[in-house]
Amino acid sequence: MKKKIIITGGIGYIGTELCKLYSGVSWHHQIIVIDNRFISERVNQLRNWNMEFVQGDILDKDLIKKYCSDADIVHHLAGVTSVPRTKSEASSDQDKKIKEVGEIGTQNILDSVSNKCKIIFPSTHVVYEGIDEVRTDIKENEQTKPVLSYSTSKAINEDQLKRSGKNYIILRLGSVYGYSSDTMRIDIMPNLFSKIASQNGTLKLFAGGRQIKSLVPLVDVARCFKFMEEKSEINSEIFNLTKETLTVKEVAEICKKHNPKIELKETNDEVPNLGFSLSNKKLLNTGFEFLYNLDENIKEMIHKWSKQDLIKDLEFVKDGENLFVDDRGVISNHELTEPINLIGLIDSKKGTIRANHYHPQQEQKCLFTKGQIIEIFQDVINPNAPKITQVVNEGQLSIIKPNVAHTMVFTKDTTFLNLVRGERNHENYGITHTIRHVFVDEKEKNLLLESYKFECRSCGNVNLKRVVSLGYQPLANNLLNKKNEKCDLYPLEVNYCDKCHNCQLSVAVDPKKMFSNYLYTSSTSKVFRNHFIEAAKKYAKELKLNKKKSYIIDIGSNDGVALKPFLNLGFKKVLGIEPAKNLAKMANKNKIKTFNGFLEKKNLKKIKKNADLILASNVFAHSDKLKEMAECMLSLLSKKGTIVIEVQYLMNTLKDLTFDNIYHEHYNYWSLTSLINFFKQFEANIFRSEKIDTHGGSIRVFITKNKKIKIDSSVKKMIKEEESFGIKNFNTYKKFGEKVYEIRANVLNNLKKIKGRNKNIIGYGAPAKATTALNFFGITDEINYIVEDNKLKHNKFIPGVKIQIKNKNQIKDKNNVLLVLAWNFYEDIKKNNLHLSDDIINIKDLETNN
């Protein structure tokens, strides 16, 4: 049956939500909204929904008569909403207005409507504000006790309706809370608290926040009005419309949960009344159900009113939400943050490139329905913002904020929908839409296409999450021979796999570009020499190796630093495998037998099998083809042999914030958890694990194919430690990324202070980590030059930042600050170089804000 439905006050807080609900049925009923205000946007929306809008006052009796006399339903929402909440706020003028609109307006409607019309009217829980003691679960038939003009007027309205002989529904609302896109009643406690929380403010809790409140979600209120309209069997009844009862303090604590930055301040003053609550049993017995809740509403309000983060949290790519899956397929949903008025359908061929621009005003949203892209973006407002890459797969929504330059590199044939608000003229590169900003050229596009890593190296998962972006960086160990020598830059970014907990870089640079001529000779360092001497003794003893028979292989043997101690102990059968020509040559010259090449399947024939011990120190992070490397190691190993892997420990990197351990040679970042997951697929077991000191914290794991071996308790213990640290929780990684950005700000700030001492700043040590750190910080001219113990590095330049490396005999006087970049050797360097400077500083000490 087609009904004539009148909504008075339809532009207000509740009316707006009620109209939204009716927009679904407005073509089947006649719906008329009467409001004394005129809000262009809202009126236009009502018209588009096929609703009639009448600007008019409910005190205008003729107008009310005209529209209401043949109405089937009147939702009578009109009334004065800015009402005094305490006696001291009250004024006689306003009291008069409340009384007039409330009583005369309601009487006008009662006088106009027919006997078959149903009037649905909002009253308030406040009609009980005069009850002195704390009362809970007040029922509908309890005598009202109003005090202030608002509740007095509502109590009178209730009587008017009851005495009228007309059909009515009275809904006594609790405090209505919730976000509304059109109008907002901010004086209601949960809304007010959310607003304060969105501004990181202080919530004052009078009387310790012990007062109780009956609350009800806005959308559920609107739903209940419509419910009462539809239920023809419910007539002339009063219902309490409240959902939950909480103390003020409990509401404040929910706000604090969603924004920990806010402060709660309790005061001890007396309040006249600790509140009361209404029972909603009668309403629930009608079959009405609540669908919304306070926690989510507060979260939504705080989120929508908070300062929106730009680049930092990197949540630019979103998967669809609220999936609906059945035999036919999948439905996923993307909620947009602002209205759109244009949808572009864009097809692109594999290997092409688009965008290279930014939008000064509009937020752009692209919904990918087919294919895949690498997206490159950079904040154009912040000059220090790094260039960041990310992968967007089909089904995902990419959101680009205004003033973020972006470029798409299509890795597959791709289709996406471009969703924008504003005009869209492809030729329009004017200020209102699109500004050209070419920051990815063809060469870079090709570099990305050949090096990008879309899948988890360990388990194949394609949905990887970003841990940190250190910007575009040169290859850390490829020092420049000339200051202006060209070098390629690649994104240096760590991704996390939430399936197997592996961390890896977003790109895998061709190893030939990095390892063919390696300048890092391990034997230069006394610390490393000693480390391997101790290790050789330990393995010989604990693994019961036989000097005559045992065959030992070292992968990535460098100049033979790990094998030499075995030879010194009297072992006969050792073999190094080293891809860098210069290093292999050096080792062979020193009588440490070394095969020059990568450990890969095609080289296996050339290498003798049945090793009793295979060492892989600091190389197991250095290979893109980890699976192939693992298979080769296992096939070279004897049945009861042991592989000992030493790798930098991800836990240390995360805990100690040693982000400078990240560079392109390190494809992978291991925890014991991820190593175990990795070796499981080859049916090999890690049977012991240890922590060691090298490279700012590493782990050593023992692996065997022997299924009968007993797993040492050290493995279990370390796994437990990792889990309680949060190694399986993406949030742990995200926080690390945030802290690394804080470090950058602190270092730059502290360096500025040191610069103020008017001394030369000389770096000490040029390890790979210095390249990462200096490039990430953007430190160039601030450091005059760097000195280094490794002669092979002298007179070269750090790539990217182009700082020269010199012999330390170039330091002429002590008027300098020696900034130790090889911070893991800080104590040694300081002890041995006191003659060079009185001011020796560890770069690590600049990372905090002091």
Ligand SMILES: [Zn+2]
């Ligand atoms: Zn994985």
